[in-house]
Amino acid sequence: xxxxxxxxxxxxxxxxxxxxxxxxxxxxxxxxxxxxxxxxxxxxxxxxxxxxxxxxxxxxxxxxxxxxxxxxxxxxxxxxxxxxxxxxxxxxxxxxxxxxxxxxxxxxxxxxxxxxxxxxxxxxxxxxxxxxxxxxxxxxxxxxxxxxxxxxxxxxxxxxxxxxxxxxxxxxxxxxxxxxxxxxxxxxxxxxxxxxxxxxxxxxxxxxxxxxxxxxxxxxxxxxxxxxxxxxxxxxxxxxxxxxxxxxxxxxxxxxxxxxxxxxxxxx
Amino acid sequence: xxxxxxxxxxxxxxxxxxxxxxxxxxxxxxxxxxxxxxxxxxxxxxxxxxxxxxxxxxxxxxxxxxxxxxxxxxxxxxxxxxxxxxxxxxxxxxxxxxxxxxxxxxxxxxxxxxxxxxxxxxxxxxxxxxxxxxxxxxxxxxxxxxxxxxxxxxxxxxxxxxxxxxxxxxxxxxxxxxxxxxxxxxxxxxxxxxxxxxxxxxxxxxxxxxxxxxxxxxxxxxxxxxxxxxxxxxxxxxxxxxxxxxxxxxxxxxxxxxxxxxxxxxxxxxxxxxxxxxxxxxxxxxxxxxxxxxxxxxxxxxxxxxxxxxxxxxxxxxxxxxxxxxxxxxxxxxxxxxxxxxxxxxxxxxxxxxxxxxxxxxxxxxxxxxxxxxxxxxxxxxxxxxxxxxxxxxxxxxxxxxxxxxxxxxxxxxxxxxxxxxxxxxxxxxxxxxxxxxxxxxxxxxxxxxxxxxxxxxxxxxxxxxxxxxxxxxxxxxxxxxxxxxxxxxxxxxxx
Numbered sequence: 001x002x003x004x005x006x007x008x009x010x011x012x013x014x015x016x017x018x019x020x021x022x023x024x025x026x027x028x029x030x031x032x033x034x035x036x037x038x039x040x041x042x043x044x045x046x047x048x049x050x051x052x053x054x055x056x057x058x059x060x061x062x063x064x065x066x067x068x069x070x071x072x073x074x075x076x077x078x079x080x081x082x083x084x085x086x087x088x089x090x091x092x093x094x095x096x097x098x099x100x101x102x103x104x105x106x107x108x109x110x111x112x113x114x115x116x117x118x119x120x121x122x123x124x125x126x127x128x129x130x131x132x133x134x135x136x137x138x139x140x141x142x143x144x145x146x147x148x149x150x151x152x153x154x155x156x157x158x159x160x161x162x163x164x165x166x167x168x169x170x171x172x173x174x175x176x177x178x179x180x181x182x183x184x185x186x187x188x189x190x191x192x193x194x195x196x197x198x199x200x201x202x203x204x205x206x207x208x209x210x211x212x213x214x215x216x217x218x219x220x221x222x223x224x225x226x227x228x229x230x231x232x233x234x235x236x237x238x239x240x241x242x243x244x245x246x247x248x249x250x251x252x253x254x255x256x257x258x259x260x261x262x263x264x265x266x267x268x
Numbered sequence: 269x270x271x272x273x274x275x276x277x278x279x280x281x282x283x284x285x286x287x288x289x290x291x292x293x294x295x296x297x298x299x300x301x302x303x304x305x306x307x308x309x310x311x312x313x314x315x316x317x318x319x320x321x322x323x324x325x326x327x328x329x330x331x332x333x334x335x336x337x338x339x340x341x342x343x344x345x346x347x348x349x350x351x352x353x354x355x356x357x358x359x360x361x362x363x364x365x366x367x368x369x370x371x372x373x374x375x376x377x378x379x380x381x382x383x384x385x386x387x388x389x390x391x392x393x394x395x396x397x398x399x400x401x402x403x404x405x406x407x408x409x410x411x412x413x414x415x416x417x418x419x420x421x422x423x424x425x426x427x428x429x430x431x432x433x434x435x436x437x438x439x440x441x442x443x444x445x446x447x448x449x450x451x452x453x454x455x456x457x458x459x460x461x462x463x464x465x466x467x468x469x470x471x472x473x474x475x476x477x478x479x480x481x482x483x484x485x486x487x488x489x490x491x492x493x494x495x496x497x498x499x500x501x502x503x504x505x506x507x508x509x510x511x512x513x514x515x516x517x518x519x520x521x522x523x524x525x526x527x528x529x530x531x532x533x534x535x536x537x538x539x540x541x542x543x544x545x546x547x548x549x550x551x552x553x554x555x556x557x558x559x560x561x562x563x564x565x566x567x568x569x570x571x572x573x574x575x576x577x578x579x580x581x582x583x584x585x586x587x588x589x590x591x592x593x594x595x596x597x598x599x600x601x602x603x604x605x606x607x608x609x610x611x612x613x614x615x616x617x618x619x620x621x622x623x624x625x626x627x628x629x630x631x632x633x634x635x636x637x638x639x640x641x642x643x644x645x646x647x648x649x650x651x652x653x654x655x656x657x658x659x660x661x662x663x664x665x666x667x668x669x670x671x672x673x674x675x676x677x678x679x680x681x682x683x684x685x686x687x688x689x690x691x692x693x694x695x696x697x698x699x700x701x702x703x704x705x706x707x708x709x710x711x712x713x714x715x716x717x718x719x720x721x722x723x724x725x726x727x728x729x730x731x732x733x734x735x736x737x738x739x740x741x742x743x744x745x746x747x748x749x750x751x752x753x754x755x756x757x758x759x760x761x762x763x764x
Contacts, residue, residue, distance in 0.1 A: 061320065065762075068324075072761040073438050077497075079458060079465045080442040130762055264760035 041247035049242040052176055053255045056240040059147060059174035060259045066138050067092075067234050067261025070125035073135075074266050084156040086135055092263050093208075094124040094137060094160040095228040104227040107208050107219040110201070117141075117161060118228055120204035121180055124160045127265070139164040140173070142180055142205060147238075149173035178239045178254065179203045189241075192251045196239060207235040234261040319490040323422075324762075327494045330423030330482030333409060334368055335498055335755045338428070338478075341617050344408045353405055359476040359544050360430045362451050365389065365397040368426040370407035372419060372487075377406060384424040388481060388493055388763060392435035394448065423484040431479040431497055433466060440464045452477045454499030454758060464497075464758070469546060472743040475500045476544075477758060493763040498755040503613060505683060505750060507707035508595035509557030510583065510741035514711040515692075515727035518558055518567045520574035523696070523735035530555035530739045532583020532590060537740030539705035540643040540681060545744035553741055554592035555581040561723060568593040583741065604713035604721045607687050611650070614667050614685075617751040619647040632670075635660045646682060648751045654688075661702055665749040671695070677702050679736060682749030684708045690716040691726040697733030704738070706745035 013021075071092030075081065082088060095105050096116050105115035117124055121142035128135050135154040140147060141164075150170035152163045164170060178189065180202045190197055197203050210219040210230040219226040235258070242253035337344050338354055346353040346366075353366060360366070369380045381404075390396050409420025433440050434448040440463075447466055456462045457473030464477055477499045485491040510532045513520070522528075531537060532555045535547025558567040571591050575581060581589035600610045615621055620639045623631035632654040641647040646664030655668045659676030668686045671693045677700025684704070686694050692712040712725030 065324075069760075069762050072759050073436075074759050075461065076454070076463045076758055077436070077438050077440060078442065079440055079455075079463050082439065082442050128761070130764075264757065266758065 038247070045242065045244045045247045045253065048244050049253045049255070052240045052242050053257075055174055056177075056238045056255065056257050059149075060236060060238055060257050062149070062173075063140060063236055064259045064261045066125045066129070068264055069129055070127040070138075071263060071265025071267070072127050072130075076266055086154045086156040089126050089128075089135060089265070091229040091267055092126060092265055093118055093228040093231045093234075094126045096124075096159055096161040099159045099161075100157075104229060106226045107210070107228060107231070108226075109204055109207070109218075109220045112220055113226065115228065118206060118208055118231070120202070120206060123206045123234070124164065126154060126160070137164055139170065140205075141170060142177060143170075145175065145177050145181060145241075146172050147174040147177045147205070174238065174240065176241045176243060177205070178241045179205050179237065189252055189254060193254055193256075196254065196256055203237055203239055205237060207237070209233040209235065229267045231267070232263055234263075235259075236261060319486050319488055323484050323486050323490040323492040324494070326421040326423050326484035326486070327482045327492045329409070329421035330368070330370070330407075330426040330484060331480050331494060331496050333407060333423075334426045334428055334480045334482070335496065335757075337368075337408070338498075338500075338755055339752060341619075341751065346405060350403065350405050353403060354428070355543070359451070360428070360478060362430040362432055362449055363397065363401050364429065365402045366428040367402065367404045368407050368428075369404050370409055370420070370423055370425065372422060372424075373417075377404075380424060384483060384485060386425065386427060386481075386483070388483075389427065389429075392437075392479075393432075394434070397429075421484070422486055423482050426480060426482040429479050429481075431464075431477045435479060436497065438464075441466050454756075456504060470544075472506075472545070472548075472747050473504075475502070478755075481763070491764070495761055495763055497758040499758055500752040501754050501756045502747075502750040502752055503600070503610065504598075505600065505610075505746065506598055507553075507557075507601075507683075507709060507741070507746065508597060509554040509592065510707060510739045511555065511729075512557045512595070512597070512601075512707065512709045513567070513571070513727050513729055514559040514597065514601070514709070515567075515724045516561055517726045518570050519691075519726070519728040519730070520571040521730040521732040522575040522577070523731045523738075524576050525734060525736075526577070527701070528577070528731075528735045528738045529580045529582075530590075531581075532741045534741055534743050537703050537705055537738065537742075539703075539740065539742050539745060542744035542748045545747060547742055547744050551743060552584050554586055554595065555583045555590040555739070555741075556592070557595035558591065558593050559595065559597070559724070560593045565593060580738070601709060601711075604724060607685075607711060607713045607724075608720055611667055611669065611685075611687060613753070614648060614665065614751070615650050617648055617753060618650040618667075619664075621650045621652055623651070623653055632656060634658065638662065643681065646749055648749075659700070663749075665751065674698055675733075676700065677736065680704050680706065681742075681745050682706045683746055686710045687713050689714040689718060691728050693728040693730065695728075695733070696731030696735045698731075698736040699734050700736055702736045703740060704736075705740050705742040706749060707741060708739060 071089050073088050098105055106113045107115050107118055109120055124137050124139045126137055137152050137154055137160045139150045148170040150164045152169050155163050186197045186200055208219040208231045209216050210222040210225050211232050212222040212225050216232055238257045240255055246253055336342055337346050369377050371377050371380050411418045430451045432448055434446040450466050450468055452464045453467055453470040453474035454477045455465045455474035458465060477497055480496040483493050510530055532553035533549055534551040535549055556571055558571055560567050568591055572589055575589045578589040583590040600606045622637040623633045633651045634656050635658055638649055639647050641663045643663055648665045650667045652669050654670035655672050657674035657678045660678050662680045664682045666684045670688045672686045673695040675697040678698050679702030683706050686692055692710055694710050710727050714720055
């Protein structure tokens with residue numbers, strides 16, 4: 001019995017055993033939690049980057065699709081034009097100033113042309129997008145770092161800018177778009193991404209390519225044909241920044257997406 | 269007894285390991301599942317984006333296959349596979365429907381329209397097409413080679429049919445009525461701008477507009493229907509007279525025959541009919557048109573003086589002989605350079621270019637060098653050299669870059685362009701009762717060394733040896749003779 005009792009008493013852990021195991025446990029769990037914390041942070045920043053990327057990609061897809069489908073029904077579908085211009089498309093890409101009066105503007109870049117829209121950060125597509133509403137104007141405009149999208153029925157008496165400027169038409173579409181950010185921010189971005197913002201200047205979202213004889217050139221280089229009705233393709237560049245910096249390197253996180261919209265419908 | 273306490277302890281601890289194991293497993297599972305859910309959401313978003321882009325591209329690939337295969341110059345031309353699939357006149361009556369079928373892996377050609385029915389047609393025309401009016405053809409995008417089948421773009425079918433106001437839901441003539449039965453034509457001569465027109469009797473400058481609709485469905489169920497409205501684009505040649513001679517000095521010697529006439533009134537003579545086209549007799553042009561690059565009336569006088577039977581030359585209400593030097597030439601017929609470009613363009617779409625050039629010398633082609641042709645199957649022939657016809661009747665567009673001579677019972681229905689070197693001659697020594705219906709144009713664009721001239725050179729026209737029954741202006745044959753260069757896209761839209 002004595003021996004049995006003695007054995008029973010010895011079944012617990014010694015203090016040393018306990019302390020050793022606890023400290024091993026602490027060290028291991030510390031390492032695990034440390035790793036977990038880092039990966040959680042990484043996961044958070046990466047998923048933010050991914051969701052920015054995803055948002056930009058969906059935005060890009062929609063711009064390309066609106067561009068491809070714009071221009072229906074063209075003027076060539078009418079032997080006698082309807083009384084109201086709201087029933088047909090004058091040009092797949094609408095413009096201002098001079099839309100309502102028969103005058104067209106010229107497309108430039110960085111303020112080089114006479115068009116307000118289409119411009120580097122603003123475009124209005126015109127067409128029946130087959131949603132049952134008839135001919136509409138779809139506008140994309142960058143305000144600050146948010147790209148807005150607005151859809152409005154084409155009006156025969158109001159211009160496309162005024163129509164889409166009505167309160168509640170333009171809605172936020174893609175956020176954290178850095179294409180036209182401050183020069184200080186551009187310099188900071190170029191430190192991490194030297195290939196972005198060539199020349200340190202703002203990066204146009206929309207670049208318009210016009211027909212010129214048998215070839216196509218950027219509209220601002222097309223002499224005499226740099227009007228919105230001659231736009232054939234639209235090069236789209238979206239630079240989107242993740243709201244948070246990289247968890248490990250503390251660098252800015254950006255993605256640049258490139259797309260091209262192609263006008264399928266004739267322009268007049 | 270000694271081992272009892274130990275045995276008890278072992279028993280009481282035996283479930284703990286299991287509990288701990290289950291707990292740890294649950295923990296790991298929760299982490300794993302949450303990670304899977306997060307990445308699963310990402311890949312679903314990326315997948316949606318990818319399939320929306322690929323289904324769009326697959327559908328447009330279908331449209332392009334149809335647009336390409338309607339061209340007779342294409343080796344995959346519809347009518348090369350199924351005779352008469354697209355009527356030779358290039359037009360389809362309203363109600364006639366053509367499908368290109370493109371079954372995917374495990375799908376049968378015959379049941380494709382049952383598996384993927386065309387509900388869009390009934391939406392456009394109010395009812396499904398009559399089965400007797402439907403013809404189908406297999407797509408060429410799926411290729412079998414060495415026992416392996418390679419599938420092309422995943423469109424299911426492409427429909428080709430006549431377009432109407434109703435099918436396009438477009439009031440083309442703004443009369444507040446959507447016409448269901450009258451086909452639409454694309455009139456390149458419409459004023460103020462070329463446009464679709466609603467007409468059962470199209471003018472010569474119009475070609476029928478066709479609707480091409482394609483459906484694409486991906487294995488994941490994404491689907492897209494897109495539609496083109498297209499119209500054939502031709503070189504759009506028109507002529508100011510039945511016989512046009514353009515050059516510095518014109519030598520003219522007319523036919524003595526009593527049955528020979530030159531007539532500028534549209535459709536006179538005995539031309540074979542062109543399906544879907546009726547000549548307009550009110551459209552009357554001079555029998556012979558000449559240019560006067562040297563000023564004065566030298567060429568007109570030379571032609572008039574060379575006509576033995578003036579009363580046989582009529583048209584445009586002019587006193588006989590109907591010869592005019594107040595003509596306006598199509599821009600592509602005006603200068604040696606523009607005519608040379610025209611010949612190059614036509615050569616690209618020619619049924620045949622003959623004879624094969626040998627040593628840089630102009631060869632001479634004869635009847636046997638020409639392809640078979642008929643009123644229902646006109647050809648585009650480019651003779652790079654001289655052409656001697658002997659009792660040959662041709663149909664279509666004939667370009668001769670040398671001299672043209674004919675004898676026997678010869679004639680042509682369509683357009684003849686003789687644009688040669690030095691002094692280009694058109695010589696006839698024919699007999700019989702054949703005639704030339706359409707238009708003839710003769711000019712010199714090169715010198716005898718083959719260099720392009722800066723101005724059109726001299727022209728000789730001599731049919732004093734006999735000219736058959738004559739030359740008759742015919743707008744339908746002029747139109748029919750010109751090959752379709754391409755099908756222009758008049759509009760594009762996404763339907764669903």
